[in-house]
Amino acid sequence: MGKIKKPLVAIIGGGASGLVAAILAKNNGAEVIILEQMDRVGKKILATGNGRCNISNTDLDISNYFGKDPQFARAALGYFNFQRTEEFFENLGIAYKVEEEGKVFPYSEQASSVLDVLRYELERIGVEILCDSRVDKISGNANNFTLTINKDKKINADRIIIATGGKAAPNLGSNGSGYVLAKNLGHKIIEPFPALVQLKLESPFLKALKGIKFIGTVEITPENNSPENARGEILFTEYGISGPPILSLSRCASESIKTRQKVLLKISIIDTKSEKVLAEYLNNRFEKQKHKTIFFSLVGFINKKLIPVILKEAGIENIHQPVHKTTPAERERIGSILQKWEFPVIGTNSWKAAQVTAGGISTREINADTMESKLCPGIFFAGEVIDIDGACGGYNLQWAWSSGAVAGQNAAKEIK
Ligand SMILES: Cc1cc2nc3c(=O)[nH]c(=O)nc-3n(C[C@H](O)[C@H](O)[C@H](O)COP(=O)(O)OP(=O)(O)OC[C@H]3O[C@@H](n4cnc5c(N)ncnc54)[C@H](O)[C@@H]3O)c2cc1C
Structure with missing residues (x-):
C-alpha cells in the first residue's frame, strides 16, 4: 500500500x-x-x-x-x-x-x-x-x-x-x-x-453636465447587437457617465468597443411618461408660461443645470428667448431629448476604475x-x-x- x-x-x-x-x-x-x-x-x-x-x-x-x-x-x-x-x-x-x-x-x-x-x-x-x-x-x-x-x-x-x-x-x-x-x-x-465600469461619452457638453444626478433609464445599443436597458440613478461626469445602471450595462458596451463596434447610449430623463403624454404636457406647460423665457419655463420640471444644455442640444441658441418664439420643431426636439438623448460611447474608464x-x-x-x-x-x-x-x-x-x-x-x- x-x-x-x-x-x-x-x-x-x-x-x-x-x-x-x-x-x-x-x-x-x-x-x-x-x-x-x-x-x-x-x-x-x-x-x-x-x-x-x-x-x-x-x-x-x-x-x-x-x-x-x-x-x-x-x-x-x-x-x-x-x-x-x-x-x-x-x-x-x-x-x-x-x-x-x-x-x-x-x-x-x-x-x-x-x-x-x-x-x-x-x-x-x-x-x-x-x-x-x-x-x-x-x-x-x-x-x-x-x-x-x-x-x-x-x-x-x-x-x-x-x-x-x-x-x-x-x-x-x-x-x-x-x-x-x-x-x-x-x-x-x-x-x-473591463466590466462594471463607467463609460466615456462623446459630447461637447460634458463640462456643463458634470455632477448632475437624476433617476432615469439608459439604453445601450451596440452596432451588431440588440439593445439592453437599465433604470436607476445616473450621474454625468467629466469623462461621460456613471451610476448603477451604467455599471450594469457596461459589460455589453465594453465588449462591443473591444470588437470595434459603434455603441450608442440613449438616456431617458423623463421615463415615466409616454412620448404622447410628454408632448401634450410640454405643450400645455409652454402655453401656460408663454410670458417666461424658454429656460425659465422648464424650471421646476427638470434639473436646472440640465436646462441650458438640453436647449442648446435642441438647437436653441438664445435660451432667454420668450417661450412664444420657440418653433413647434424646437419644442418637439426638447421632448425628444428628454426621452431619448443620444450619445456615442467612445470607451470605458480604465482598469483602475473597473470593479471586475x-x-x-x-x-x-x-x-x-x-x-x-x-x-x-x-x-x-x-x-x-x-x-x-x-x-x-x-x-x-x-x-x-x-x-x-x-x-x-x-x-x-x-x-x-
Ligand atoms: C471597488 C470594488 C467593489 C466591489 N464590490 C463588490 C461587491 O460588493 N460584491 C461583489 O460580488 N463583488 C464586488 N467586487 C468584485 C469582487 O471584489 C471581485 O470579483 C473578487 O474580490 C475577486 O476575488 P479574487 O480572489 O478572484 O481576486 P482579488 O480579490 O483581486 O485577489 C487577488 C489577490 O491576488 C494577489 N496577487 C495577484 N498576483 C499575485 C502574484 N503573482 N503573487 C502573489 N499574489 C498575487 C493580489 O494582490 C490580490 O490580493 C468589487 C470590486 C471592486 C474593485
Whole structure:
C-alpha cells in the first residue's frame, strides 16, 4: 500500500477566492501556505459594496454570469451554493441581511468584518500567510512544484491554486500577473476587458453636465447587437457617465468597443411618461408660461443645470428667448431629448476604475467540477482570474467563494 502524504497546497493570491480556498484546503487535511504580493491579504474585500461588502445574492441563477461559457460556473455555484456560503460565513460569525434584488450584506454593514473573520479563521486553523511575496514563476510537476518568489526566493509545493484575480482595481493587488503564470503553463487567455465600469461619452457638453444626478433609464445599443436597458440613478461626469445602471450595462458596451463596434447610449430623463403624454404636457406647460423665457419655463420640471444644455442640444441658441418664439420643431426636439438623448460611447474608464474583469483563463482547459487544470495536473484556479464574471449584486464575490471552495477542497486530496 502507498504511503499517504499530506499535500502542501500553495495558494497564489490572498483575495476572496484564495482565502476561502485556503480554509477549505486546510479543513480537508492539507498543509496550506498563502503567498500574497501586497503587504496584507484581502485588500479588495475591504473596498467591496462601498465598504459594506455585497457578499452574495439569494438568486444565483446562471443567467447572472458571463464569459465564453457561463455554464462552466454552474458546478461550483451548485456545490458551494448560497446556502453553503451562508452556513460557512455564519459559522465564522457573519450574520446576514438581504436587501433589494436579493443582495446580501453582513449585518454589521462592514466589509472589514468579513475580512476579519476570514483572517481569524486562517490563524485559528494554522494557515501560513506570507505577504510581500509575489510569485513570478511556477516550474515542476504535481507533487513537486517550485514557485519563484520576488525573483530569487524558492518554495516547493505539491499543489498550486492560482487565485490572483484579474486586472480590475490594480491598486488593490490584481494586476494581471495570474495570466502570465497561466500562459507559461500553456493555458489560453481570453483577452480581458473591463466590466462594471463607467463609460466615456462623446459630447461637447460634458463640462456643463458634470455632477448632475437624476433617476432615469439608459439604453445601450451596440452596432451588431440588440439593445439592453437599465433604470436607476445616473450621474454625468467629466469623462461621460456613471451610476448603477451604467455599471450594469457596461459589460455589453465594453465588449462591443473591444470588437470595434459603434455603441450608442440613449438616456431617458423623463421615463415615466409616454412620448404622447410628454408632448401634450410640454405643450400645455409652454402655453401656460408663454410670458417666461424658454429656460425659465422648464424650471421646476427638470434639473436646472440640465436646462441650458438640453436647449442648446435642441438647437436653441438664445435660451432667454420668450417661450412664444420657440418653433413647434424646437419644442418637439426638447421632448425628444428628454426621452431619448443620444450619445456615442467612445470607451470605458480604465482598469483602475473597473470593479471586475471580463475574460481571463479559458474555461475549456479547466475541469469545472474540481477547478483543476486539464493541461497541468496539480494546478488549480479560483476566482476572477478565470473567464467568468458576474452581474452587479454580489455575484462576483459569490463566484470567488464558490470557485475558491471547490479548488481548495480538491487541491487537498491526499497523495499516494
Ligand atoms: C471597488 C470594488 C467593489 C466591489 N464590490 C463588490 C461587491 O460588493 N460584491 C461583489 O460580488 N463583488 C464586488 N467586487 C468584485 C469582487 O471584489 C471581485 O470579483 C473578487 O474580490 C475577486 O476575488 P479574487 O480572489 O478572484 O481576486 P482579488 O480579490 O483581486 O485577489 C487577488 C489577490 O491576488 C494577489 N496577487 C495577484 N498576483 C499575485 C502574484 N503573482 N503573487 C502573489 N499574489 C498575487 C493580489 O494582490 C490580490 O490580493 C468589487 C470590486 C471592486 C474593485
